[in-house]
Amino acid sequence: MWKPDRQSKKPLYEQIADHLEKRIAYSEFPPGSLLPSERKLAEQLGVNRSTVILAFAELRSMGIIESRTGSGTRVSRTKWGATPKHTPNWNRYAEGGSFLPNLPFLRKIRDALSQDPSLIDFASGELAADLAPLDEIAALMREHHYTSYLGYDNPQGYIPLRQSLVDYLQKYRGIQTTESSIMITSGSQQSLYLITQCLLSPGDAVAIEDPSYCYSLPMFQSAGLRLFRLPIDQYGVHPEDIRELYKKHRIKMVFLNPNFQNPTGAVISSERREQLFSVASELGLPIVEDDPFSLTAFEGTAPAPLKSMDSNGNILYIGSFSKIAASGLRIGWMVAPNSIVQRLADARQQMDFGLSVIPQQVAAQFIKSDYFQPHLDRLQIQLQFKRDLLIESLRRELGDQISFVTPQGGLHLWCMLTPKVPDGKLLDEAIRRGVAFVPGSVYGSDSGFVRFTYARAKTEEIESGIAKFAEALHSLTD
């Protein structure tokens, strides 16, 4: 993104005024539109607010912008010639459609991380560069000619990748299927999106875990679904709760993340899995099994997925490379009854015409390659190491002000804080001190919970990151 040049002889405020004038002339900010606030621009450009104030004054004196107290700074409507031209009322358009904006906390975190790359990141739910198989992927890309054809791909996904996944699913997850019933998606995110958009209708009731990743997704509300909570403990949801919700609200679908749940790390016990299974098949109720973390299991293997016992076709299974290889690959998959896969692939063609062939080729090569199993072995050890480092740091800095259940896999540690402080204030204080985390309320829980991702921060940042977090917490409790 553009930043003013501090070496230049031209004063910063003039550079900023010129830059904004240019963007206004390019109609990036059309007549009548709102400019970002002085505070926000100052943050984005890394300058003092007073510099932005000077730049705005310059543009105001040229008649390009107008400020009115209380309603911000807008591009002038009269500047551009005498004939009355009308810019569309873009604000009205931006309010169109049913898509709700992302949660304010998540937008704040995203903005903070993009503005300050030195922030210690316990917030992004993904692997650090040193845990991702970057060298392996680069090597595979050098070794193979990836660009056989590159036409519009089958919207259900690249066939060789689906074939590789047949073996992968059998070997690592005990799931039997054929390539006809696998669909490749842009990560689990797109699988969830397709399911909510194409299989459910506004007004339908669905059950989700509480807390859960799903709460962080306005997507469910955007689709007009009514959400009901399944409280979870260390062993996951209580199957009988599902029956209750079905009786009361005729829920149409259940969303579960059975292994190393995001954010709690909970693993559904094998007893409850069996009960879940009988409840679902008794009620003819589909379960969406979101399973991105199983292959991170620190010791032994993660429990078998519900899908591996599903002779009945109740489970829509979704998986992803994001948490075990690289989220920027954007490769996920869904295993579902054939008719459902067909339906989603058809709809998906209208959304994006399928995925790029190149990352699908890379992914197919990667899981078939000799790099894959050693990568997983290394990943498990390194994740466990980072988890331990995080836990030690928390114990040292916060002692009994913090409590948690140690996760046996996944990327996240879910903590309860004893001094109850407001979520938003804690996040602000932490960001100010150079560290980001996700407040628990994002996942539907009360204030006083936080999610730390240990996978993303650099190893050498973990200790100091937690020290900064502790300072932030203490600044609010002292």
Add this chain to the structure above:
Amino acid sequence: MWKPDRQSKKPLYEQIADHLEKRIAYSEFPPGSLLPSERKLAEQLGVNRSTVILAFAELRSMGIIESRTGSGTRVSRTKWGATPKHTPNWNRYAEGGSFLPNLPFLRKIRDALSQDPSLIDFASGELAADLAPLDEIAALMREHHYTSYLGYDNPQGYIPLRQSLVDYLQKYRGIQTTESSIMITSGSQQSLYLITQCLLSPGDAVAIEDPSYCYSLPMFQSAGLRLFRLPIDQYGVHPEDIRELYKKHRIKMVFLNPNFQNPTGAVISSERREQLFSVASELGLPIVEDDPFSLTAFEGTAPAPLKSMDSNGNILYIGSFSKIAASGLRIGWMVAPNSIVQRLADARQQMDFGLSVIPQQVAAQFIKSDYFQPHLDRLQIQLQFKRDLLIESLRRELGDQISFVTPQGGLHLWCMLTPKVPDGKLLDEAIRRGVAFVPGSVYGSDSGFVRFTYARAKTEEIESGIAKFAEALHSLTD
């Protein structure tokens, strides 16, 4: 996809029965679900229908499937144990959501092409392998280390690609913008999807060209939009029609494809462009300018886009690599007022979490590279050559039974047939003879029009493909 093994000693019907039994056991076809029809399965597997009938009989005798006349063949519900298990009513789910299925003609063409790769393809709107810069892309992938980080990308798109596009847009399309107001999408398709989903609401009226690519997209109806037609002639739409529609129906947006329009090849004249511009800015009406073909212009350069004159912010400009490089890259872009780009990027994060970084890196390298301009030069010559070959073949085979305006760019030739025959029958006859095209009604026109894509078929197939098409036509008129 699985096919029976013709070398094997096991009879074909037994192989098929085993394969289906396996997929039923894997719950790809859950209890109660409908199997594909005998005819369809026979087509898919490349066997006689009688072989499928034998396989079904085998499965029926084992109690695995049940056939009832008139309602097809279903997986038996009682086979799987005595306790009553209930499979979700997947049919009901597949009818959920607002997503309409793709048009039957397009599904038929897609199925035919995937089942018979030897079909001569005048239907798919994309470049043949020999027109795509496959060697260049392979070379770039070998030369560059593409996997710097691979974390979740900015949902607005990879910044270096946006930066490359700033120069590209300026140089090739005369559009001035900065990377803050560019968004990278999964092709123009996703740009159109985001616009209809996030900026328009059910019931909104929009205007589209008639005929146009947009008619082929149930996406517009899925979003609940009311569509109004703008008839086009050789010089595009009539700007006054827009004013009329605005008065009558308060249209909220206009979708245009001003250069080498799909399917007609029409180019909006410069006089009409100016009128369009005044109407839009007088009414404060946004125009979506879909511009995938301009860089194919066979002679000279294509007219400047509306966006290049847009000091007012009325134009949402969308571009794509699909028609000038490779559709399987799935790289497109949108240039729009900043607030709109922000809004769409935020919503898009909930749909797919952004695009894979890898193809974005490839695309960024490609447009900056010395390969790009020579590729375009070659593409233009080769497309023109294929166009001429197609036209010669049509003249020879069909003489005055066919008429068209020779397109000066783009991938398509739009033809009117003098003997009026039903669209569907002509398509069936053509596919039976080994050639595919798109019936004009897909684009909203009456029977009697066809779209031939000259870019996709191999050069050596064009003549014989048109001969087959002529046979198909004559089989219906003789």
